[in-house]
Amino acid sequence: MKLSLCFTSLFVGSAAAWSTITMKTEGSSRRDVFRSVLGGGAVAAVAAATSVEKANAYAVPDLPYPFEALEPYIDTPTMKIHHDKHHATYVANINKATEGKDGAEAPILDLMENALEAGPAYRNSGGGHYNHAFFWDEMAPPDEAKKTKASDQLQALIDKSFGSTDEMKAKFEAMAAPGATFGSGWVWVCVNQAGDELKVVNTANQDNPLMKGVLAEGVMFPILGLDVWEHAYYLKYQNRRPEYVSNWWNVVNWSKVSDNCAYVVEKHAGVNVKG
Numbered sequence: 001m002k003l004s005l006c007f008t009s010l011f012v013g014s015a016a017a018w019s020t021i022t023m024k025t026e027g028s029s030r031r032d033v034f035r036s037v038l039g040g041g042a043v044a045a046v047a048a049a050t051s052v053e054k055a056n057a058y059a060v061p062d063l064p065y066p067f068e069a070l071e072p073y074i075d076t077p078t079m080k081i082h083h084d085k086h087h088a089t090y091v092a093n094i095n096k097a098t099e100g101k102d103g104a105e106a107p108i109l110d111l112m113e114n115a116l117e118a119g120p121a122y123r124n125s126g127g128g129h130y131n132h133a134f135f136w137d138e139m140a141p142p143d144e145a146k147k148t149k150a151s152d153q154l155q156a157l158i159d160k161s162f163g164s165t166d167e168m169k170a171k172f173e174a175m176a177a178p179g180a181t182f183g184s185g186w187v188w189v190c191v192n193q194a195g196d197e198l199k200v201v202n203t204a205n206q207d208n209p210l211m212k213g214v215l216a217e218g219v220m221f222p223i224l225g226l227d228v229w230e231h232a233y234y235l236k237y238q239n240r241r242p243e244y245v246s247n248w249w250n251v252v253n254w255s256k257v258s259d260n261c262a263y264v265v266e267k268h269a270g271v272n273v274k275g
């Protein structure tokens with residue numbers, strides 16, 4: 001395969017070239033690098049080369065803060081296990097499911113809309129990867145988080161949709177309670193399809209509002225999400241999920257949530273995530 005050899009020697013065989021590209025695109029996956037360097041058609045050709053398929057695998061993104069940074073609200077052992085074990089397992093399994101398949105190079109966001117049709121691996125492991133990558137990025141150490149605030153655009157949507165931030169939080173906490181989200185799942189603040197209202201919704205397991213067929217209202221675009229699986233809180237909070245939920249507001253990065261809001265309102269699409 002001349003094409004494969006050509007790209008392999010140009011992009012993979014050259015450690016120096018690869019190193020340069022990687023350094024210039026810190027925070028982007030190798031998949032993003034190939035997309036930006038080569039364009040869509042060439043990406044598909046490159047994906048056919050075995051050596052590049054491995055480079056295109058999904059990856060657990062680094063946390064944007066140290067494991068201990070969210071103390072005392074989210075404890076260090078939970079963060080380590082959650083990120084390095086739970087998230088890593090979702091990534092390993094979606095890589096297995098997509099290996100060698102058409103579209104294996106697609107950003108994980110692109111797999112969300114049709115994940116239910118694509119099958120359990122896409123729904124559970126693909127969803128698990130997207131949800132956790134989204135979750136890590138919307139949090140910040142408490143000292144930083146408390147300095148952040150909702151943008152004018154986000155605050156206007158909160159006020160219009162819920163009356164006030166406190167009322168939104170109350171609705172969110174009620175939805176996150178075990179009686180409303182029984183067992184494992186997520187609670188989200190989403191922008192509706194029209195882009196003019198926020199909704200608080202929950203999803204089971206690793207489903208999310210981007211997946212067609214999950215919400216009765218149809219696809220919506222998350223700007224904030226909370227993992228309420230026991231693995232997210234049990235070491236510190238045991239059965240006290242409501243305490244975990246109310247404490248979690250202390251590590252929400254409202255600047256990031258505002259950015260998410262601006263993006264989905266403009267694009268009518270989900271937020272892309274790292275990894």
Ligand SMILES: [Fe+2]
Pocket residue numbers: 082086132227229231232
């Ligand atoms: Fe989780």
